Amino acid sequence: MQYSLIIPFYNEEGNVKLLHEEILSALSILNKNYNCEVELIYVDDGSTDETFNNLTKLNFEDCEIKILKHRVNYSQSIAITNAISYSKYDNIIILDGDLQNNPIDIDKLMKIYEKENIDVIIGYRKNRKDNYLIRILPSLIANKLIKLMFNVNINDHGCALKICKKNIFEPDNTWGDFHRMLISRLSNKNYKIKEI
Numbered sequence: 001m002q003y004s005l006i007i008p009f010y011n012e013e014g015n016v017k018l019l020h021e022e023i024l025s026a027l028s029i030l031n032k033n034y035n036c037e038v039e040l041i042y043v044d045d046g047s048t049d050e051t052f053n054n055l056t057k058l059n060f061e062d063c064e065i066k067i068l069k070h071r072v073n074y075s076q077s078i079a080i081t082n083a084i085s086y087s088k089y090d091n092i093i094i095l096d097g098d099l100q101n102n103p104i105d106i107d108k109l110m111k112i113y114e115k116e117n118i119d120v121i122i123g124y125r126k127n128r129k130d131n132y133l134i135r136i137l138p139s140l141i142a143n144k145l146i147k148l149m150f151n152v153n154i155n156d157h158g159c160a161l162k163i164c165k166k167n168i169f170e171p172d173n174t175w176g177d178f179h180r181m182l183i184s185r186l187s188n189k190n191y192k193i194k195e196i
Helices: 016-034 051-056 076-086 103-116 132-150 182-187
Strands: 002-009 037-045 064-070 091-094 120-122 162-165 193-195
Touching (some): 002 016, 016 037, 016 051, 016 103, 037 051, 037 076, 051 064, 064 076, 091 103, 103 120, 103 162, 120 182, 182 193
Parallel strands (some): 002 037, 002 091, 037 064, 120 193
Antiparallel strands (some): 120 162
């Protein structure tokens, strides 16, 4: 199969090189296990630090790469939809640029995605190392509210690590700041969704 791997960045100058190296390691595993073709699309969403310069200095070896730059910070959702408009494959992998998820975990998601022919597989962040009051507690409350309001059995709507079919990104599903609400919108439209 073929995949477009999309990573939005905003002021992540310290994470760019490390994340890229982790992605290259993950891609070598994916290529060995699935013989898949992956294009990388990095989006600098209006960073005010050295994120874009650091992206342009990366070693891309045999990777196909696209680097997009927004003049201002639009939002993670717009960065993702912009990258999708430049993607050439029908399967999309989304990963945050802040090291919240390990790219090696893409392998676990891909195993299920390819075997079970589902529309979306989403990761679930366990043992988060964020600040509890600023990041973890608000996330727990938001996830609980979304679960109750939309009757969706997903634990972590904020997890950026996803593999999905490109066709789910239609305007009915991607209005507003959609990346946190995407799964609840899709679940009410009978898309096949799984969380691991």
